[in-house]
Amino acid sequence: MSSQDLLSALNEEQRAAVTAPVGPVLVLAGAGSGKTRVLTHRAAWLILEHGVSPHGLMAVTFTNKAAAEMRGRIESLLGLPADTLWIGTFHGLSHRMLRRHWREARLLQSFQILDQDDQERLVRKIIREQKLDEQRWVAREVQGFINANKDEGRRSKQLADRNDPTRKQLIQLYKLYEDRCEAAGVVDFAELLLRSFDLLRDVPELDAYYRERFRHILVDEFQDTNGIQYDWLRQLTGRTGAPFVVADDDQAIYRWRGARVENVQQFKREYGAVLFKLEQNYRSTQIILGAANAVIAKNTDRMGKELWTATRGGEPIRVYAAFNERDEADFVIDRIRDHQRRGLPLAAAAVLYRSNAQSRSFEETLMAARIPYRVYGGLRFFERAEIKDALAYLRLTQSRDDDIAFERVVNLPARGIGGATLELLRRDARDHGRSLWRAGRELESALPARAAGALRGFFALVDRLALEIAELPLHEQVRHVIEKSGLRDHHAKEKDTKGEARVENLDELVNAAEAFTPERDDGLSPLGSFLAHATLESGETQAATGLDCVQLMTLHAAKGLEFPTVFVVGMEEGLFPSEHSAFDADRLPEERRLCYVGLTRAMQRLYLTHAESRRIFGRTSYRDRSRFLSELPPEALEDVRPRISVSRPLYGTDRIALATAGQADASRRRSRAVPVAGEDLPMRLGARVRHPKFGEGTVLRFEGQGESRQVHVNFEGAGRKILMYSLAHLEQIP
C-alpha cells in the first residue's frame, strides 16, 4: 500500500493525527472513533512515508489480544510481515528486555515469573514465617500494599514508616518479600516493569541503544497507565523520542488497580505534545450517542470531547423495570428470541452487568431456553490449579531451587510428605539461606525413615523427569511430565466429573505446547519460553467455540468491544453505581465512566433494565433505580412498561394488582414471575424519615422480610446507617 492509499480510508481528524509531524503526539480518541485505526495507520505512515524501519518502532498495549490485533492490522497495511517491529504489552516488552539483558539486570538466566496466585502464596508464607497473626496481616492486603507501591515505582527501601507501626510492619514484609524473590530467582508482574526501568536507568549503554532504536513508540489506552508505566516510557523516550499516545479519559475505569488518568495531562504537559481529538463516532446511532454524552457530561474534570455521528436517529433506548432478577432475565431472553427470529445472530447481543454474580440468572434462563451463550471472565486456562501443578513440575525440571514450584507439588500426588517434614525443610532453608530442594537434600538422612523415603522418592522423580525429557520436543516433554509425575492418574482416579475435566485440561496443555511457537531470540529453551508464555499470557477463560452465542460479561470486560444489541442490566442504586462507590464523591465519576463505556458498546439497539427486587447474598433486597437512568435524556428513552404514576408509592399493594392483571407489558407472551404476596414495603424508596437519634434522612433500600427486615437510610447528619426496621422507630415525614 502506498502512503497515499493509507490516508484515503481516514476522515479528516484521523488523517491529521496520522500525518502529524514527528514529535510527541497525544490523540484523545472517543469511543468508536477509530483509535486502533489511527494507531496502525500511524505506524504504517511512519514506515512508508518517513522511511522508519519497522526495527525502530515499538507499539505498546495493555492486553495480548490488543497487541496481536495491532500486529495483524499493521502487517496487512504494509502487506508484509513486520516481525522486527516490537509490539506487545508493557509486561511482555519489559520481559523481552530482561531476557536479553538478564546479566545487566542482575537476574538469573532462568528467572521465572510469579503470577498473582504465586505471589499471594509467597506473601502468606512469609507472614507465617514471621509468626504474625494472619487475621491481622491478611496476605491479600499485604500483597496489595506491595503491588500498589511497585506500581508507583517504589521499592521497600524508598518507603518511610512515618512512625506508623502498621506501615512499618508492611514495609518490613515488603522487604522480606523482595529478598525472597531475589533468592528464588523469581520476578512478579510489576517487577518486570520496575526491573527493566532500573536496567535502562542504570546501564547507560543499553539506555542509549534503546532510545536510539525506538525513537517511535506508540501507546494505546494511555489513560490506563500507572506510575511505573509512565516512568518506563519516559525513560525509554528520553528528551528526543517521539511517542504517539492514544487516550480516552472518559473511559478510565481502572483507577482501583493503579491506573492514573492524570498521566494523560502529565504527558501533554511534560512532553509538550501536540493534541488531536477524534470525536466522530462510527459505531452507534445518534440516539445512543446522545445518551452516552449526556451521562458523561455529568462528570467534571474532563479533558473535553464530545462524540458526534453523521447518522441520524436510531431506535429509542428501551428501559425495562423488572419485578425481580428472574423477570429481568426473561425480558432479555425474550428480546434475544425476537432478534433471532428477525435473523440476527445470537453473537450480536451482549448482556453487560456490573458484577460477575449477576450472570447467574441470565445463565439459568438461557440454559433453560436452550440458547447458547458464552460468559467472559473467571479462571483462565493457565491459571487452573491442575495446569499450574503440571507447570510446577516442569519448572522444577528446569530449576530445582524454585521454592514456589517445590511447595506446590512436593506432595502432589500425595506421597507422604506432611506438614511436619516441610516445616523442618522450611526452617533449614531459612536458617541457611538455601532453597527447599537443597535443604531437603541435606536433611534427608536425618529425617524419620518414612519421611526420608518419601522425600527421596520425590527427588528421584524430578531428577529422572529432567533427564528423560531433555531431548524431547516441547509437547512430548509436557506429555511425559504430566504422565510420569502421576498427575494425570491422580485426577483420573477422582470420582466426580471434575476429575475428568482436569484430565481434559491436562491433555489440552499438551496441545497448547504443540501449537506453541517459541519466542525468537529470548535466549530460552522452548520449554523455558513456554513457561514464560504461560504466565504472561494466561489464555482465554473459555476456548472460542465458534458457536453463535449470546455474550455475557462485566462492563469492565466489555471495554473495547462493540455489539449491535446491548443490554445493560441491573441498573439499580447500590449495584450500579456499586455501593462502594455510590456515596463516595471520589469514586462516583469512575462509575459513571463505566456507564459511558457500557452505553457506547451498543451499535443499533440499547436496552437498560433494573429490578425492583433482587436476591443478593440469599436475601431479597429492594433498591431504587440507578441515578444513571435519570441522567439520560428522557426523549431518548422508551419505557417498555411505564410506571403508572410517579407519586404512587413504588412498592404498594397496587403493584401486585398490576402484575397479576397482566397489563404490564402487552407485548410479552409468557407469564411473568409474579412478586410474592406480602412483599410490599412499609414505605417507598426515597421516602423522608426521622429517627430519634440520627435525625432526618432518606430511605435507600430494604432488605429481607418480616422481623429481620432491614432498612438502609442515608441520614443528613449521621450518614449512612443500616437499621432493623422493626426496632428503628422511623417516622415518615410527608
Place this chain on the structure above:
DNA sequence: GTGCGACGATTTTAG
C-alpha cells in the same frame, strides 16, 4: 492424609 462441618466474605481484573 482425608473428609466434613462451621465460618466468613461477597465490585471491577490485564499481565
Place this chain on the structure above:
DNA sequence: ATCGTCGCAC
C-alpha cells in the same frame, strides 16, 4: 446463596 478456607476428628 454459594463458594472457599480452616480446624478438627478419624
